[in-house]
Amino acid sequence: MLVVMEHGATPEHVQRVVKTIEELGYQARPMPGAQRTAVGLVGNDGRVDSSRLAALPGVKEIIHVTQPYKQVSREWQQEPTRVHVAGGIVIGGDDVVVMAGPCAVESETQILTAARQVRAAGAVILRGGAFKPRSSPYTFQGLGLKGLKLLVRAREETGMAIVTEAMDAEGVDQVAEHADIIQIGARNMQNYSLLKRAGRAGKPVLLKRGMSATITELLLSAEYLLAEGNRDVILCERGIRSFDPATRNVLDLTAIPLVHSLSHLPIIADPSHGTGRRDKVIPMARAAVAAGADGIMVEVHPEPDRALSDGDQTLYPDQFAELMRQIRGIADAIGRRIAEPVGAEA
Amino acid sequence: MLVVMEHGATPEHVQRVVKTIEELGYQARPMPGAQRTAVGLVGNDGRVDSSRLAALPGVKEIIHVTQPYKQVSREWQQEPTRVHVAGGIVIGGDDVVVMAGPCAVESETQILTAARQVRAAGAVILRGGAFKPRSSPYTFQGLGLKGLKLLVRAREETGMAIVTEAMDAEGVDQVAEHADIIQIGARNMQNYSLLKRAGRAGKPVLLKRGMSATITELLLSAEYLLAEGNRDVILCERGIRSFDPATRNVLDLTAIPLVHSLSHLPIIADPSHGTGRRDKVIPMARAAVAAGADGIMVEVHPEPDRALSDGDQTLYPDQFAELMRQIRGIADAIGRRIAEPVGAEA
Amino acid sequence: MLVVMEHGATPEHVQRVVKTIEELGYQARPMPGAQRTAVGLVGNDGRVDSSRLAALPGVKEIIHVTQPYKQVSREWQQEPTRVHVAGGIVIGGDDVVVMAGPCAVESETQILTAARQVRAAGAVILRGGAFKPRSSPYTFQGLGLKGLKLLVRAREETGMAIVTEAMDAEGVDQVAEHADIIQIGARNMQNYSLLKRAGRAGKPVLLKRGMSATITELLLSAEYLLAEGNRDVILCERGIRSFDPATRNVLDLTAIPLVHSLSHLPIIADPSHGTGRRDKVIPMARAAVAAGADGIMVEVHPEPDRALSDGDQTLYPDQFAELMRQIRGIADAIGRRIAEPVGAEA
């Protein structure tokens, strides 16, 4: 149950609500927010006499939130969240946003070439890993801070916004300083210490679904970010683990309409990790747009066969350009539009 | 390994190939086919001296089939199979075929109303269960033969072709007599006795992927049908079992491009069973078309709330009409077309 | 809800209960049984006025069955079912029953040798497939009726009871005629036509859990057997499908205490299919006994390396003898006993 406070409610009003909840025998969770302050009542609230709370000064209304997640739920906020990113990009509105780039930043030439190519085809956000979570300690782990600086160079040259992953507290600070969106990877979806840090970093966060996370768990992890005051959260379906070795993962596109019905947060799809095979990326990227994704994230490399990681699932630049052409038609068929680079001809 | 015989090869030629394979220490599997006869060499054929086989009279060529399935593989047949169904419908060509109707045939009024509604919206094949596999022995199991006869009435009135499920040998015969496509359900995908019977029934077969079947297993089950001489096989992705109770199944749309790369058989998607929830069916049907499905199968009922089974995942007729409008645009964006009823204005 | 009839209740009494249920606006399902006749009330029965039913003549008591399965539930029958098999064997009592033998019957020598070996080590039931469900139509499918006759020879010589799989209606009749237990394989767990036939075959049935079947689904499939009047049902955990290719399946031993809490039916484990690898069979067979299984089914072959199927998961005879020694100690530690061949020294 959420006790929503009026705009002019004072700290004393909030404190009185907290005290009343505790007197009723429940725990109170004050949730200050940009739009409104509320106080959550934790526990089985089926038999709470809400009239006593509704009558307190400063209380606007009582909302029953049936899900374990609160601030991320549609019950808490009806209108979709629009995440504003540097460069005038909005994720979560009518436009479908395309993020593209190599798996990892490998060199200045590589990332600048990739950025120019995906920008020319219509992508508005550049992806590229500086810190790479790898199953084996003996494989390439990314260029680190040097990689972040190369991404900044690519942004200066192309005007694209930048999304890149952070793996620990120090990395969150560095990514927040250099990039426009902090990515939390699938393996860290339930790394709560990392989520709390990212929730305080002051930049939008792209939260990838864990390999075997339920949608409820994904939304609860997003709740960690909102609970720290960060409302600019974008979710990402990137494939779940299943039994068929024929594909790396199963891209669960039903997650897209499901998240849209349960939460106000935008959700994008990553068909590159979701399939793990280049020739499956294009049809599944199209499918994601058709399913209503607010964006897609696609791996593109100037020379996939020479990529240091994930080469098998990375598109050639001309494949990516063809994909952009196809998804423009699909977006149109469902009443949406692929976001165009600012300054580009529509 | 497949030893492909020339068109004019005699039974004696085939017999000599068989004998040679056995002399080489392997098992031989003659595979007579409409287009060509071949003899499969079973076992680890890496070290077979194929030149001895290639030199035999009547032998056209040697094909190395690396997959455990043979006749269904792309290696065996490059061009896509086009399944011709009564009424001039072709599944597996450029057109995307829409099959729609209620989960189960419940009454004459219900099935005729449903048929008229989905036909008016553009569906070309009517679905409806006469024999229903139900988890519980105490729930509605379908009208049986009476249901088949009602489907025939609906075909007479609307001109639509009919697809309906068979669950056992007797049912295969009855369905083959009354319907146009024999459906083998997910629970029976590895019911090999049923597959063999359906393979000899003389009608196209729609084979649904089992709840936890790999693509290899799906194709091996299809191989059972082709091995019996039935080349008119349509595969169907209908959702796989996964860990998240939020949806009934996970619709694995990557199966579509995957099957297309491994096999020449057409594949459709069933977003109704694939999601189990009405509001997810429309976006996932759109996604299936965008992913390249050769058709979709959708549950539509005149009054979903009164359906005897699967009501939660069944579309209202006007939702279905809206879906048809959207997927026409998506098909167009990827260079395909939604099949129109014969005699209908294009 | 179950309306349990008194022993002397007449068909008229039952009919009156049915009529009353229908007047209350629900569906009635008469369930005649060996021990007692009951009438199930189908639907959301939370608000049914059961007093009206309890007052009818011939009604003994009202049982609320909360699960979708009825006759297999612990609510329906508190005491464990003891399945009596030819040769004085009881499955579901204090004794743990060991079934062993080759994957498939291959020849007279092979099956007789195997039978003598597993009998000597202490097994009381001989397993061996005559009809083999195989993913590929081109692999060995069993000796069929000839295999059944060889099993009968082995029984004549060793005194062991026989369990073997049936795959279709004809096979059920043949297996029921020759063997002591009819096995329904994992792939056919939801082949309801087959279940109905087996439920009428007059022999105990061993029902294997499907590769991705929930425990509820397993029990519902068992309900099909009981609904046909066959109360001699043994369940079998044989591994479920999961994501790790390191093992063929994941043997879900928690199913054993879970089934014991939900149902009165006995449950055994098959560690051979459950693991797919010989060196994992022994520890997992031990674990199954420790978890409380009412029996285990193990593949043993005189020469595993020459087996026509499943060789990798098949024990050598001396490994099996060592396993028997270990599980006797484990059974003892939890207050049970490994069933000994009748006539053998205890």
Next chain:
Amino acid sequence: MLVVMEHGATPEHVQRVVKTIEELGYQARPMPGAQRTAVGLVGNDGRVDSSRLAALPGVKEIIHVTQPYKQVSREWQQEPTRVHVAGGIVIGGDDVVVMAGPCAVESETQILTAARQVRAAGAVILRGGAFKPRSSPYTFQGLGLKGLKLLVRAREETGMAIVTEAMDAEGVDQVAEHADIIQIGARNMQNYSLLKRAGRAGKPVLLKRGMSATITELLLSAEYLLAEGNRDVILCERGIRSFDPATRNVLDLTAIPLVHSLSHLPIIADPSHGTGRRDKVIPMARAAVAAGADGIMVEVHPEPDRALSDGDQTLYPDQFAELMRQIRGIADAIGRRIAEPVGAEA
């Protein structure tokens, strides 16, 4: 491929091996170790001329490591690793070690009572969470440092060693300072920054398998710890995610013999999280010992019904005592022994 250096090999010897590997066109990974130094050759090493490496000064032998993990593999080290813990406890030897205690440290009274109870029943290591990873940000997250200090008190009073979880860099330092074993939880199994920190913390590490981690991934995560120089690693099977909502997880006991065949590291099982239900914990704990686990970790609370977390899966003290009695018999049946508290009568 591993180039194992002789005990007296100099840094120059190592450097020459590295240089030679690079000249051969491969990447070299020096792996200094307590027992021996080796240099890994990364890449497809099938065609490497190992004789050139074998002939270099200081090279002892060439080991072909076929798995992606190296130092944790049986190929690298044949003999089982024995992890020595404070108090003379050895994990990985003949003794089976029992760890028990509440899910979370809640109060001084609670943890001291629990410690005395499990110690009296025969447990040698006390478990109890001070830092709790919880899906929801609004639920009890543990007492933190205060919880660690209470665990120290319990150790002082009972002599038991302590295992408790760390969730971030700061937590690793605190846990390493106060506890005897640092636990890395399932959700952090692929939190590589955390693994690196734990690998340098100077205390044994208990690494739990991730909810959908393959055994290969589990061993690769362990490799991160060994790569940092920490050889005292204990693995833990705690249940994997599957499709049946009937249990919280599926306890994959086959992981135990599988890990034992692939790696020299000890592995224990956690049947509490593995099943999520109290009445399943006892049979599955027995099964784990029967399967060959080197230990078990069980949740026990003085008053499970009042536990702040995981109450449903927590044993009552007298249930735990009964479990201890049963597993002593099982260990005996397979030639092992339950580790007894030092100073306790055997």
